[in-house]
Every structure is written in structure tokens, then in C-alpha cells.
Amino acid sequence: MSKDTAHSASTLPLARPDVTSHERERVLEVLRSGRLSRGPALEAFETAMADRCGTAYAVAVSSGTAALHCIVSALDLAPGAEVLTTPFSFVASSNVLLYEDLRPRFVDVAPSTYALDVDRVAGALTPRTEAILAVDVFGVPVDWPALATLADAHDLRLIDDACEAIGASVRGRPIGAWGDAASFGFYPNKQVTTGEGGCITTDDADLARRCRALRNQGRSQQSSGRMRHDRLGYNYRLDEMSAALGCAQLDRLDTLLDRRAAVAAMYEEALAPLADGVARPEPTDDAERSWFVYVVRLRDDFAPGARDQLMDRLQARGIGCAPYFPPIHLQPHYRDRFGFAPGDFPVCESVSARTLALPFFGDMTRADVDRVAEALTKILPTLPRQP
Ligand SMILES: Cc1ncc(COP(=O)(O)O)c(C=O)c1O
Structure with a gap:
């Protein structure tokens, strides 16, 4: 939607970000500081996300798609492996599988939640299935307890596309803490915005470390100064202005x-x-x-x-x-x-x-x-x- 349309008196927009003057000031403080990337706001934002989701680690990146892509890449699934996922989602949740040469194997959704129908998942497993990527579509959680049991029983990796679900929970456990890792997105129509931005949450130290490397051209964390790139990576870094906005938004x-x-x-x-x-x-x-x-x-x-x-x-x-x-x-x-x-x-x-x-x-x-x-x-x- 164009800016003009969104702000015309007679138009009711589909979505509108909620950004306060305090939040604008936090972004300006970053601009005044001169440290515009890889600084304290990023670290603070990651700490706040991990706290909120109850996970040991959070890795902030440049979009929800980047977050999902890092997770899928860091899991090192076999090329051509099948990942069970939902056809009812934003296209990014399947595109990330194609980036990694994986095969999305769609499973139909439950008519009540519109999320992956867990009762159909077992019937869709094949010897090539290595993971399940479920989406908390519209912020309505997937049946995570049932899905986690199933993933355990079949030794599958479990990914939560939580881009639409920050603040949701199942049995009191926050979305973000289910599965091997979860992705969040902060586009301006989301509950929390950083402009563009995303985040991975996980309890897996190794997965977090690999996601940190992937967002920074595959550079290992020990390599500071030496430009050592252990694996193929990307520029998925989140800038300090966005991270500062994210911190202030998470505060409220x-x-x-x-x-x-x-x-x-x-x-x-x-x-x-x-x-x-x-x-x-x-x-x-x-x-x-x-x-x-x-x-x-x-x-x-x-x-x-x-x-x-x-x-x-x-x-x-x-x-x-x-x-x-x-x-x-x-x-x-x-x-x-x-x-x-x-x-x-x-x-x-x-x-x-x-x-x-x-x-x-x-x-x-x-x-x-x-x-x-x-x-x-x-x-x-x-x-x-x-x-
Ligand atoms: C379910 C879902 N997955 C992934 C994404 C991708 O997030 P982004 O647009 O920040 O890359 C979105 C964003 O709209 C989404 O709704």
C-alpha cells in the first residue's frame, strides 16, 4: 500500500506500525553514537528476545526469511531431504527449503487452527524425511506438544516459523522455545517491528553459533581480524538502528x-x-x-x-x-x-x-x-x- 493511500483520511489501512516518540529517540541516539552496526543495541536486543522466549540464545538477523534460512542451513540436512511443512503460509516458509536444495513435502492444515494438521503428519513421513517446519500462522500456535512427541519418535528436526507469533505460548511455554529453533520476523505489519528484521531463538549452542556465522558471511567467531570463512554465509546482519527500535518495542x-x-x-x-x-x-x-x-x-x-x-x-x-x-x-x-x-x-x-x-x-x-x-x-x- 502506498504511503498516500495509507494516510488518506478516508482509508482504513490493513496494518499500521505503532512507534512512539521514545522509540524514535532511541533510534536517533544510535545515529548520534556513530556505531551503526554490530554494537550494543544488537546484543541488548538478542538478550531481550532470549529472555522473552525463555531460550538460552537469540541471534538477530535482517529479516524473518533470513532467520528461517539460517536455521534450515545450520541444521545441515542432506541435500534433497524432505521437510514436512504447511502449504498455508507466507511463501518464505517454503522458499527457504528451496534455497538449501531441500524438498518441501506439504501436509494439509487443520480446519480449526489453519496450522499443520498433526494427525496427518505421521502419514506423510517417508524414509527421506529429516525435519518438520511448522508455522504458527496468524499467531495461532501449532499443536507443539503433539508435534514434538512425533518428531522425537521419528528422530526428526523441528523448526518453528514463529514470524507471526511473538508472545504466543502453548501450555505456558513461549513460542520460540519449542522445537530445535524458531524464527521471528519484524516487518512493519508485525506485533513488534524493527522496520525490516528477524531473530532466531534456540537452546542449542552449536546451532546458535552456526547461525551467527551464517549471518556474517560464514565467518567463525574466533576469526576476529583474520577473515576466516568456515562455510558459505550471507550478509544477514541487523543494523543498530533497527536493533534499538526492537529493544524499545520489546520493552512494551x-x-x-x-x-x-x-x-x-x-x-x-x-x-x-x-x-x-x-x-x-x-x-x-x-x-x-x-x-x-x-x-x-x-x-x-x-x-x-x-x-x-x-x-x-x-x-x-x-x-x-x-x-x-x-x-x-x-x-x-x-x-x-x-x-x-x-x-x-x-x-x-x-x-x-x-x-x-x-x-x-x-x-x-x-x-x-x-x-x-x-x-x-x-x-x-x-x-x-x-x-
Ligand atoms: C509466516 C511467515 N514466515 C516468514 C516470513 C518472512 O519474514 P520477512 O518478511 O521478515 O522476511 C513472514 C513475514 O511476513 C511470515 O509471515
Whole structure:
């Protein structure tokens, strides 16, 4: 969305970062200090992330994709090995497997959480399966206890794409502390932003060390001054301005999350009369979600194409919305490369065709929410239904 559109009086954007004057000042302090990369803000940000996630290590990087890529690369899986993953996610969660010459093996999602359906995972294992990469999509946690048991039983590595789920937990254990390692993303639509940025959390000292090397051209930590590059690496470093913003945002993470939860509660109330028209994903009883986006799904009796009509009409009223997420297996690159076709993962495809994200950010007002609810109330009865 362009800056002009996002700020025009009549437009309600899909997302808006919450950055205070104190946070702007923290970034300016870095600029005044002259130390713009590899400095104290990075270290402080990593300490705060590890604290928050309850892990021994955190490695901050330049994006959520970079975080996931480092994890996948650091695990040293065999070339061509299969990784079980979800087709209902942002495309980055599968792309990182292709970067490392691994084969994504998609498993359909659960209709309640929209996350990897753990009951289907065992049936998808093959002798070439080496890992599971699950995604806490929209901040709704995967069934991590069940997945961890399964991974243990089959000696598989377990990766959490937690880019959308900072602050979520399962059985009181924070997202970030499940699996071998987790990735977080801090793009401006996320609960916490650093502009662009990401982070790996893990309890595995060796994995953390390898991720640190990978983000800095494969340079070993002992090599200071000697430019020794033990393995192929990347420039995935996070600059000090971004890290300082991240520190300040993490300082008030609970407030940021509470505000988003309060907006979600407003939506819940305002959309209650439409409950027979729209549904939304729900976490399992032992999990607590972190509100990333507010998505609704048109119920099954709406005709195919109704969601797109709804989006056109909301956008015509200046209400931002987005089709989160198109199935990864049906993206042209994946169809061309692997021969995927419609019908391969029916739950994912059905959820994907019927789901849309509505405007959602921490300082949304009741009037903003009511404006969306009123538009939905007017438009829903006019949408085509199944014959
Ligand atoms: C589930 C998921 N994985 C990975 C990413 C990649 O993060 P980034 O855009 O910071 O590279 C995102 C970001 O939107 C995401 O939502």
C-alpha cells in the first residue's frame, strides 16, 4: 500500500506500525553514537528476545526469511531431504527449503487452527524425511506438544516459523522455545517491528553459533581480524538502528499485545451478529495466541468468488483487506517445479479461497471497527451463495 493511500483520511489501512516518540529517540541516539552496526543495541536486543522466549540464545538477523534460512542451513540436512511443512503460509516458509536444495513435502492444515494438521503428519513421513517446519500462522500456535512427541519418535528436526507469533505460548511455554529453533520476523505489519528484521531463538549452542556465522558471511567467531570463512554465509546482519527500535518495542511488548487483543475483542463483539456468515481460526485449549492479523473466513455456503467480491467492495469503501494466504503449492513457481495442482490440499485451498484479513493495528478505535462491521453487515447478504 502506498504511503498516500495509507494516510488518506478516508482509508482504513490493513496494518499500521505503532512507534512512539521514545522509540524514535532511541533510534536517533544510535545515529548520534556513530556505531551503526554490530554494537550494543544488537546484543541488548538478542538478550531481550532470549529472555522473552525463555531460550538460552537469540541471534538477530535482517529479516524473518533470513532467520528461517539460517536455521534450515545450520541444521545441515542432506541435500534433497524432505521437510514436512504447511502449504498455508507466507511463501518464505517454503522458499527457504528451496534455497538449501531441500524438498518441501506439504501436509494439509487443520480446519480449526489453519496450522499443520498433526494427525496427518505421521502419514506423510517417508524414509527421506529429516525435519518438520511448522508455522504458527496468524499467531495461532501449532499443536507443539503433539508435534514434538512425533518428531522425537521419528528422530526428526523441528523448526518453528514463529514470524507471526511473538508472545504466543502453548501450555505456558513461549513460542520460540519449542522445537530445535524458531524464527521471528519484524516487518512493519508485525506485533513488534524493527522496520525490516528477524531473530532466531534456540537452546542449542552449536546451532546458535552456526547461525551467527551464517549471518556474517560464514565467518567463525574466533576469526576476529583474520577473515576466516568456515562455510558459505550471507550478509544477514541487523543494523543498530533497527536493533534499538526492537529493544524499545520489546520493552512494551505486553502493552502492544494487549492493545491488539483489545481490538480483536472489539471485532468479536461487533461481528457477533454475523456469526453464521463468518468464522475465524481458533487456538487449541492449551494455547494462547498472539494477535497478528484479524482474519475472517466466509462460511462454506458462500459461492466460490464471494470472498473476492467482498474484498473489491471493501476496498471500494476505503477499507484495507488482503487475501491471506494463497496456497503455496499453487504459486506458479511451485506448480512449475513440482507439478502441484488444485485439489492437492483441499482444506488449505478451501480456507485460502474464503479467508480475508481486515484492518488490524493496536490503535484502531471502536469507530474504525464499527465501520468495518457495518460494511460487512451490508455486503454479506448480497454475496452469491452455493446453489
Ligand atoms: C509466516 C511467515 N514466515 C516468514 C516470513 C518472512 O519474514 P520477512 O518478511 O521478515 O522476511 C513472514 C513475514 O511476513 C511470515 O509471515
